[in-house]
Amino acid sequence: MPQPANPEPAPDFDSMLSRKFGxxxxxxxxxxxxxxxxxxxxxxxxxxxxxxxxxxxxxxxKDLQPLLHATQPGRxxxxxxxxxxxxxxxxxxxxxxxxxxxxxxxxxxxxxxxFLGIDEKAAEGLxxxxxxxxxxxxxxxxxxVTPRASVKAxxxxxxxxxxxxxxxFATGRVMDIxxxxxxxxxxxxxxxxxxxxxxxxxxxxxxxxxVNGGFKRTCPPKxxxxxxxxxxxxxxxxxxxxxDETERPPCATRKGVSNVSFPRxxxxxxxxxxxHAGDKLLLGRQKRWPxxxxxxLAGFAEPAESIEEAVRREVYEEAGVxxxxxxxxxxxxxPYPANLxxxxxxxxxxxxxxxxxxxxxxxxxxxxxxxxEVREALRVGTSGLGEEAGPEYKEGGxxxxxxxxxxxxxxxxxxxxxxxxQPKM
Numbered sequence: 001m002p003q004p005a006n007p008e009p010a011p012d013f014d015s016m017l018s019r020k021f022g023x024x025x026x027x028x029x030x031x032x033x034x035x036x037x038x039x040x041x042x043x044x045x046x047x048x049x050x051x052x053x054x055x056x057x058x059x060x061x062k063d064l065q066p067l068l069h070a071t072q073p074g075r076x077x078x079x080x081x082x083x084x085x086x087x088x089x090x091x092x093x094x095x096x097x098x099x100x101x102x103x104x105x106x107x108x109x110x111x112x113x114x115f116l117g118i119d120e121k122a123a124e125g126l127x128x129x130x131x132x133x134x135x136x137x138x139x140x141x142x143x144x145v146t147p148r149a150s151v152k153a154x155x156x157x158x159x160x161x162x163x164x165x166x167x168x169f170a171t172g173r174v175m176d177i178x179x180x181x182x183x184x185x186x187x188x189x190x191x192x193x194x195x196x197x198x199x200x201x202x203x204x205x206x207x208x209x210x211v212n213g214g215f216k217r218t219c220p221p222k223x224x225x226x227x228x229x230x231x232x233x234x235x236x237x238x239x240x241x242x243x244d245e246t247e248r249p250p251c252a253t254r255k256g257v258s259n260v261s262f263p264r265x266x267x268x269x270x271x272x273x274x275x276h277a278g279d280k281l282l283l284g285r286q287k288r289w290p291x292x293x294x295x296x297l298a299g300f301a302e303p304a305e306s307i308e309e310a311v312r313r314e315v316y317e318e319a320g321v322x323x324x325x326x327x328x329x330x331x332x333x334x335p336y337p338a339n340l341x342x343x344x345x346x347x348x349x350x351x352x353x354x355x356x357x358x359x360x361x362x363x364x365x366x367x368x369x370x371x372x373e374v375r376e377a378l379r380v381g382t383s384g385l386g387e388e389a390g391p392e393y394k395e396g397g398x399x400x401x402x403x404x405x406x407x408x409x410x411x412x413x414x415x416x417x418x419x420x421x422q423p424k425m
Contacts, residue, residue: 003384003402004074006409007031007179025413027332027343028175028404032183034117034140041115041213046128048093050115050139051081053126058084059116059142059188062159062169066185068177070166076181077167084143087111087154097211105224106207109149114191115213116140116184142188142214144196173336175384175404186335191215193337194263201261204251208261216260219253222246264338269310270298271344272410273323275353281374281414282321282348282355284366290385293399294367296407298341311344319366320356324349329413332406343406345418371415373398378412 008031009024018024040046050056057078060067069075088111092100118125118137125138147155162168170177174185191214201208201219208217226246253260273282273296283294299314301307308326315323323346332341355366377398381389384402393399401407 003382003404004028004176004178004182006403007183025330025343025409027330027341027406027409028179029182029186029333029335030331031179032117032187033119033121033180034184034187035120035135035137036117036187037135038215040128040130040135041215042097042211043130044093044096046130047115047213048091049128050118050126051091051093051141053139054080055122055125055138056081057119057138057140059140059184060084060145060158060162060169061142061188061192062144062146062155064189064193065169065171066174066188067162067167068170074176074178074181076177076185077162078140079162083161084145084158087145087151087158088113088143089151101209101218101220102222103224104209104220104222106209107225109151111151111155112144112192112195112210113214114142114188114195115215116142116187140184142192144192175402183333186333189335190265190333190338191263193335197337198261201251201253203253204249206248206251211260216262218260219248219251221248221254223248266339267301267307267310268298268334268339268341269301269307269314269344270296270341270406270410271311271315271323271326271346272296272329272407272414273315273321273346273348274414275348275368276350278347279371280368281371281411282315282319282366283369283374284319284363286362287364289364290399292396293385294365294369295401295405296410297363297366298407301342307342307344311346315346317360318357318363320354320359322349322352323347324352329410329418330406341406343410345410345414369398374400374411374415378408378415382408 006028007026009026012018012023059076059078067077069077092110092113118135118139120137122138125136127134127136145155145158195210195214198217199207204219206219209220211218224246228245274280284297285294297315297318301310307328311326312323315321326344326346329343329345331343334341357363357366377400380392381397381399382402383389389399400411
């Protein structure tokens with residue numbers, strides 16, 4: 001299957017940075033065409049107008065899988081407000097956030113919705129002016145239409161209607177759609193998944209409410225679901241004193257600046273490690289991978305650890321190799337479920353190149369590969385997991401990840417001169 005192209009990097013103006021470090025590298029799942037205008041997420045007047053504007057696009061997700069275009073392979077399928085309105089119900093932004101919390105009932109199910117941003121290049125878009133500036137663009141939202149709870153029937157009817165028109169939802173990891181669509185989906189998936197994983201307050205255990213366009217969750221002081229339950233949040237010693245049963249127990253998250261829960265992103269290091277001579281690359285493989293398939297090493301950064309330290313620790317733990325100098329190459333948002341892949345290039349110390357897999361059993365094998373062998377594999381032996389390599393690939397040769405993987409970009413960089421400064425490809 002042909003791999004989609006990676007997004008275009010930022011414009012490479014003649015600058016000190018571009019002259020010294022070369023052009024920026026943009027990886028798959030980055031390069032979103034949307035301006036997130038995060039400072040407007042709390043503005044319910046803006047969100048309400050954006051919700052119903054004729055230019056607004058809705059990305060529907062079922063079980064976190066996106067709707068695909070019916071006739072354009074590699075593109076997402078977006079719908080208009082009229083299509084998704086039966087599932088969404090009334091305008092969720094018709095009231096202010098404070099008013100919504102005052103009448104919030106945790107037992108009432110509402111499909112999760114995320115405000116993704118605006119496409120400022122759209123020919124026809126919403127024009128919104130706040131106190132200081134005017135913002136123009138086509139708004140984008142993501143909506144979870146997984147059939148469940150009170151909207152189960154409405155979601156099933158919606159999905160049946162889409163399927164009757166030839167539309168369907170993706171299966172498996174979505175790595176074969178156009179780059180800009182992939183970036184939009186990555187934002188949608190990560191926020192939908194985070195909201196689904198965090199329905200309760202980590203401090204008091206009470207249900208939380210999604211706010212700020214889906215980018216925060218708060219622990220409201222009241223919940224109408226408590227009315228009549230006999231579980232008053234505040235008990236009085238005076239029998240005549242009224243008791244508001246909707247009040248919830250005190251929670252530390254309602255005080256100071258820590259009054260909300262923010263989306264989680266897990267920093268992960270992934271590194272191409274060259275030997276000290278600068279002519280071999282360290283690659284490893286997991287047992288579950290296809291035969292002859294190798295990639296760069298990777299692992300989670302730990303608390304109180306710099307990225308450089310994380311690179312050195314992970315390489316030592318997994319392969320027993322000692323790394324000296326480390327430089328950051330590029331990064332990649334990875335929405336499975338919430339990683340930021342921080343790509344780095346490292347170089348082994350002169351006496352630290354011996355491979356030892358005895359520290360951590362994660363790898364099935366690790367080897368030093370000549371740059372030439374890696375370059376040839378990058379030319380003929382790349383594909384997605386479970387897919388066939390190119391027609392020039394010879395059985396038994398090295399297999400590597402596709403161009404949409406940051407590991408691929410790291411390997412290309414190293415074997416083409418990032419380390420040796422002598423381009424060979």
